[in-house]
Amino acid sequence: MNMYFSKNTLDQSARLTANWEDEVRRSAEGNAERKARWSTVSDLEVKRLYTPEDIAETDFARDIGAPGAYPFLRGNQATGYRGRCWTFRMFSGMGSAKDTNTRWRMLLKEGQTGLSTAFDFPTLMGYDSDSPKARGECGRCGVAIDTLDDFLSLMDGIPMDRVTTSMTINPPATALWAMYCAAAESNGVPLTKIGGTIQNDMLKEFIAQKTFMCPPEPSVRLISDTVAFGTQHVPKWNTISISGYHIREAGSTAVQELAFTLRDGIEYVEDVIRRKGLDVDEFAPRLSFFFNAHIDFFEEICKMRAARRIWARVMRDRFHAKNPRSLWMRFHTQTAGCSLTAQQPYNNVVRTAVEALAAVLGGTQSLHTNSLDEVLCLPSDHAVEIALRTQQILAEETGVANTIDPLAGSYFVESLTNRMEEGALAYIEKIDGLGGMIAAIEKGFPQMEIADAAYRFQQQIEAGEKVMIGVNKYENAAKQEIPVLDIDERIEEEQIARLAEVKRKRDSRAVKRDLDALKSACKTGKNVMPFCIEAVKDRATVQEICDVYREVFGEYRDPGLY
Amino acid sequence: MTEKKIRIMVAKPGLDGHDRGARILARCFRDAGFEVIYTGCHQTPEQIAATAIQEDVDLVGLSCLSGAHRYLFPRVVELLKEQGADDIVVIGGGIIPDQDFQTLYDAGIKAIFTPGSPLDTIVRWVRTNIRPRVNL
Numbered sequence: 001m002n003m004y005f006s007k008n009t010l011d012q013s014a015r016l017t018a019n020w021e022d023e024v025r026r027s028a029e030g031n032a033e034r035k036a037r038w039s040t041v042s043d044l045e046v047k048r049l050y051t052p053e054d055i056a057e058t059d060f061a062r063d064i065g066a067p068g069a070y071p072f073l074r075g076n077q078a079t080g081y082r083g084r085c086w087t088f089r090m091f092s093g094m095g096s097a098k099d100t101n102t103r104w105r106m107l108l109k110e111g112q113t114g115l116s117t118a119f120d121f122p123t124l125m126g127y128d129s130d131s132p133k134a135r136g137e138c139g140r141c142g143v144a145i146d147t148l149d150d151f152l153s154l155m156d157g158i159p160m161d162r163v164t165t166s167m168t169i170n171p172p173a174t175a176l177w178a179m180y181c182a183a184a185e186s187n188g189v190p191l192t193k194i195g196g197t198i199q200n201d202m203l204k205e206f207i208a209q210k211t212f213m214c215p216p217e218p219s220v221r222l223i224s225d226t227v228a229f230g231t232q233h234v235p236k237w238n239t240i241s242i243s244g245y246h247i248r249e250a251g252s253t254a255v256q257e258l259a260f261t262l263r264d265g266i267e268y269v270e271d272v273i274r275r276k277g278l279d280v281d282e283f284a285p286r287l288s289f290f291f292n293a294h295i296d297f298f299e300e301i302c303k304m305r306a307a308r309r310i311w312a313r314v315m316r317d318r319f320h321a322k323n324p325r326s327l328w329m330r331f332h333t334q335t336a337g338c339s340l341t342a343q344q345p346y347n348n349v350v351r352t353a354v355e356a357l358a359a360v361l362g363g364t365q366s367l368h369t370n371s372l373d374e375v376l377c378l379p380s381d382h383a384v385e386i387a388l389r390t391q392q393i394l395a396e397e398t399g400v401a402n403t404i405d406p407l408a409g410s411y412f413v414e415s416l417t418n419r420m421e422e423g424a425l426a427y428i429e430k431i432d433g434l435g436g437m438i439a440a441i442e443k444g445f446p447q448m449e450i451a452d453a454a455y456r457f458q459q460q461i462e463a464g465e466k467v468m469i470g471v472n473k474y475e476n477a478a479k480q481e482i483p484v485l486d487i488d489e490r491i492e493e494e495q496i497a498r499l500a501e502v503k504r505k506r507d508s509r510a511v512k513r514d515l516d517a518l519k520s521a522c523k524t525g526k527n528v529m530p531f532c533i534e535a536v537k538d539r540a541t542v543q544e545i546c547d548v549y550r551e552v553f554g555e556y557r558d559p560g561l562y
Numbered sequence: 563m564t565e566k567k568i569r570i571m572v573a574k575p576g577l578d579g580h581d582r583g584a585r586i587l588a589r590c591f592r593d594a595g596f597e598v599i600y601t602g603c604h605q606t607p608e609q610i611a612a613t614a615i616q617e618d619v620d621l622v623g624l625s626c627l628s629g630a631h632r633y634l635f636p637r638v639v640e641l642l643k644e645q646g647a648d649d650i651v652v653i654g655g656g657i658i659p660d661q662d663f664q665t666l667y668d669a670g671i672k673a674i675f676t677p678g679s680p681l682d683t684i685v686r687w688v689r690t691n692i693r694p695r696v697n698l
Contacts (some may be wrong), residue, residue: 121577121628125604133606136633137577210579210603251582338582342677375677376659377629451585458586462681471678484659487629560602562585 004058013052020049041296041466042253043456044419050411058414063309067404070316071309073417075363076328080404081395087366088391089166089332093118093143094378095491097154100143104158106381110388115158115196116166116368118142118378119176124211126172126546129495138492141378142168146499146543148536151179152186161189165196166241166332166366171213173200174222175545178532181234197238197288197332200226203264203437207446209246210558213546216438218553220271222528227268228276229529231283238288240268241332247446248292249338251454254303257292258420259427260437260446262310265289266428267437269319280319284326293359294336295351298416301407304362306420307331332366333359340375343470345482348372353390360400361407367391373482380485447561499541506539514538515548522552566694571619573601573610575638578628583655583677587623590681596688607634611641614650621692624671627656636669643670649695653687655679 005013038046047054058064065071068078077083090107093100104115119142122134128146129138138144145151158165160183169176177198184194202219205212212219223240230239244261252260265287272278291307293300311329315321335355340348349372356369369387371379379387395401407413434440441447460466467473514535521531535545572588574581581603588600599617601610614622622642624635635654642650654666655675663674672691675684 121630125577127577133577136630137628140629141578205579210581249580249582251586376657451589454582455586455589458590458681468678472680484661558602558604560600562588562600 004055004060004064005052009052010056017049017051017053024048040254040299041294041457042255042299042453043460044253044255044299044416050415052411054411054415055418058418063418064408064414070324070327071312072327072329073305073309074405074408076308076330076365080363081360081401082404085395085401086360086364086391087114087164088112088388088395089114089116089366089368090384090388091116091118091168091334091368092379092384093120094485095139095143095487096495097143097145097150098156099139101154101156101158103381103384107384107388108158108163110385111392112388114164114166114366117154117168119167119169120144123172123176123542124169126175126213126543126549128499128541128543129492130499131543136492138495140487144491144495145176145179146495146541147502147539148179148182149502149539150498151176151183155180155183155187160184160187161193166199167196168199170199170202170205170209170211171219171549172542172546173198174226174528174532175536175542177226177237177239178529178536181533182537191234192236194234195236197241198226199241199243199290201240201243201264203267203441204243204246204261206441206556207247207260207264208250208252208450212556212558214549214553215556216441218549219556220268220438221275222549223268224272224275225527225529227272227283227286228278229527230286231278235286238286238330241288241290242268243290245290245292245334247450248294248336250450251338251457252450253453254294254296254299255420255423256427256446256449256453258303258307258310259424259431261289261291262307262314262424263428263431263437263440265311266314266318270436273319280315280321281323281326284315284319284321285323285328289329289331291331291333291359291364292336293333293355293362293364295339295355297354297358298413299420300355300358301362302413302416302420304331304333304359304364305405305413305417306424308363309417310421310424330365332368333362333364334368335359335370337370337374339468340370340372341468341470342375344476344480345372345375346480347470348375349386349390352387353394356390356394357398357400360394361405363405373484376482377484378487380483382483444559444561451562502539503541510538511535511540511544514540515544518545519548519552522548567595567597568621568688568692568694569597569599569617569619570621570623570688571599571601571610571614571617572623572625573605573613573638574603574625575605575607575610575634576626576628576630577604578626578630579603580627580656581625583627584623584625587625587655587681587684590685591688594685594688607637607641610638611645611647614642615645615647618695619650620695621688622650622652624652624654625656626654629657631656631658632662632665635666635671639670651692
């Protein structure tokens with residue numbers, strides 16, 4: 001075994017640490033520590049000091065290695081950020097497609113390097129703006145998209161052959177991706193040239209985000225359809241973004257976020273291999289991930305480093321992937337919405353900067369920084385600008401991107417990275433034992449683990465064991481007023497009118513024929529993507545496509561676990 | 563005769579899936595000794611009103627983080643009233659901008675708790691303001 005430290009170093013470390021401990025004990029009486037227990041935001045206990053002994057079992061070649069090489073702990077790219085900076089990708093969308101297009105052009109002009117789409121709740125849930133279920137929601141949390149016409153105005157003037165676009169869309173992912181493909185075609189850009197990501201990760205919806213439509217089994221089948229279609233026709237597209245972000249926002253610990261996300265990834269890989277008969281190396285390079293950067297600085301960095309190492313090992317040892325790119329865990333990061341406070345909102349700028357720094361030191365490929373007002377409303381132009389500038393300051397002023405994985409070798413960082421991996425592997429084994437992630441979800445296992453963690457954290461806040469400045473410490477009675485972006489109520493009426501106009505003008509027989517063909521594809525197991533593309537071109541709506549899925553596959557109801 | 567417990571329904575109206583707060587509150591109410599019904603996400607105002615009446619609850623706590631509270635919260639109060647159940651108290655929480663508070667109070671929402679409200683403040687509010695309804 002190739003130990004990280006020589007026996008001599010470990011002996012010295014043991015001796016010097018023992019001396020130090022004696023010193024601490026001697027001074028303890030008059031100089032007690034400020035609290036008895038020190039722990040991360042996820043409640044992992046942290047020791048007073050870390051020494052070479054904490055990573056005595058670490059094998060340099062096996063566990064650390066070099067950037068761009070197995071086990072990819074230090075990053076996928078041999079040159080790190082020196083070769084390519086992370087992508088500044090701000091999640092945005094509000095009101096109508098035209099409003100969102102205006103915001104996007106502003107962001108691109110200000111130096112953003114990728115787009116990321118927030119849809120409103122009706123779109124996210126597969127309802128049109130004129131559905132009774134959509135009342136009061138249209139354009140509120142994101143952009144309202146009903147038909148290809150909306151999508152074309154969303155992409156108006158955006159160079160689809162150069163800018164990559166991420167779309168946070170899950171149950172209706174096939175419909176929205178079909179619109180992107182159709183929009184590219186109508187702008188003369190071939191499918192082989194477009195790049196981007198659809199979130200398209202349903203398992204985390206059942207676990208945490210609760211944007212679901214059909215039951216887990218057919219939901220995963222639709223995802224495998226998109227993976228197979230992308231592999232064949234849209235080679236630069238990431239057909240899934242396996243997401244821990246929402247798991248963490250729902251209250252999980254860092255280890256749970258890591259474990260459930262990776263176990264979801266395993267479930268998808270298994271399904272594509274089984275259902276589509278693809279070789280793992282054909283599609284694994286296009287799998288992407290999405291993590292949360294929470295407020296506990298080192299825990300987040302270690303979580304991300306561990307994520308890369310676990311995934312490389314899983315892909316090599318469990319799935320026997322051979323292509324090095326199949327072993328890469330490429331991920332986007334968003335700073336933690338749930339760490340922000342409505343109280344004293346300007347403090348959120350500081351939290352976001354620290355979280356963004358953790359994401360960069362953890363080696364993210366792409367980053368969204370939250371705006372200070374996102375706890376209150378959709379971000380205003382000014383707040384978004386500060387958030388984007390935060391990334392630019394990190395990238396271009398602070399020097400943190402000068403060298404690759406600068407925290408490697410720290411006793412604490414490597415030790416915590418190991419603990420993250422061990423904790424995640426224990427959960428993955430447990431879920432394997434339950435029969436996989438779908439079975440675990442049906443038993444309510446990940447949902448209740450998260451509920452327990454969220455409740456425990458809330459109790460720690462109530463007891464003052466964990467601190468949120470402005471909420472349970474340093475509260476300030478005087479309110480900081482900040483401007484709040486309001487979404488005009490008229491958006492809903494206008495969007496409904498636009499939809500009615502499209503429905504009036506379209507060839508409704510063609511739409512019916514397309515939807516029937518889609519239904520039959522759902523039943524026979526044919527890939528639904530080509531049918532979705534035909535349907536959206538004929539101006540079938542998002543809801544009409546999703547209604548086909550609901551009819552064929554049934555609807556999933558929230559079991560309401562708490 | 564044992565004292566009747568306060569029955570609370572925690573409900574998520576609309577399409578919003580942000581249920582962390584609702585679920586924590588449901589658990590907190592249960593731990594505080596109340597009887598709790600949690601609806602799960604994606605309930606229509608009609609479903610919420612019907613369940614509240616059927617389950618004979620004393621209090622409905624609505625949680626919405628999507629911005630659709632301006633329509634959804636008053637609609638629940640209105641439906642309860644239409645069905646002669648306006649003695650069921652309705653409170654709300656979530657991302658509710660300050661400027662919407664008065665409109666919601668005017669529409670019959672009795673209290674609003676936004677992020678950062680301590681759980682024991684909410685529990686105390688319930689103990690002070692809610693009595694088990696008397697069934698005739």
